[in-house]
Amino acid sequence: MTYRGLILDFGGVLTIRMRLNGEAFERSEGLTPGAYFHALDEHPDGVAIYKALEVGEATQEQWNQVIGGILGIDPTDLMRRALANLPLEPRMVQAARRARAAGIKVAMLSNSFGITPYNPYKALGMWDGEWDAIVLSEQVGVRKPDPGIYQHTLDALQLAGEECVFVDDHAENLPPAQALGIRTIHHTDAVATVTQLDALLSCATPAT
Template structure:
């Protein structure tokens, strides 16, 4: 079997409010103002596909939120999204690989975060057979093409694949291709799933 894991809020706990809190402190803008204006719109998607640079992303996002930050300040806030690793999820990945399954990561991410998580959370790469990242592939979830790309690269059919993600839209897109897709709602979703489904 092929097991595909998202990263944020599946393998690593993340929180965008932490990002906004740092930007609020650095810019002097009220947190409520940033929460109201921050959205994962077209600029966000372009960045995750690698269509715009980190600097362009920072400039455009600051413009949308009506704040002034240096690129260094923007980056400091952006990296604060990470809270910590989910050890139970890493244990599941390790167990699956030990039993002969193929385990990969598929994440919508960007260069700024690539400078952070591999160093701080090496356990992810250590327990994955491959890592597929939106910015390197030029496409992002929930686009069907990115799921098909992983299936083709890995040599598995959709019916031989299980996918875990915390975004319902991504789960629905994978399901539409015939992949068994599981919505991750909290840190215990993976342990619960595998305690009720023996890994074989």
């Protein structure tokens, strides 16, 4: 199979694991271990505001206020502080650049952290110029694993599902992509993922 498109998640794929970042944030803010993850994944207000942020129904500043309130910390510029320990995963970035240099269309597909006032994608250099398409959930009004966001990405790349490979660190985000014919990789380790990508994309021919 000749693949002509590569779709990459941002947090946890193009960056280090999100859990490592969250644990570093807890230490920097003097929080009880696990408190940040509880606020995001278990506290009903935290879960609701994150989902609303991801689909553009809440602002980043509203997220700052709600999550800061749950954690009992200063909400000022909280998203920036919460992502302060999220560097890029260089092996994944290099794999994306190799693919694009070979003529493969490359897209970033992310459930959004918001881009105002803090744009984590731009802050890490993952913005215009690196991609054939950038699809953020807040800008299209749907979030992974909604099938619509995968179709939107295919449309942006002007490719069929069968022509694309998608990498995500959350297993639940893969089946809707598979249903569209997209080849998927569950990312757990950068070395393993890059090895798979290099094998899958090595036969790709440059776009004309």
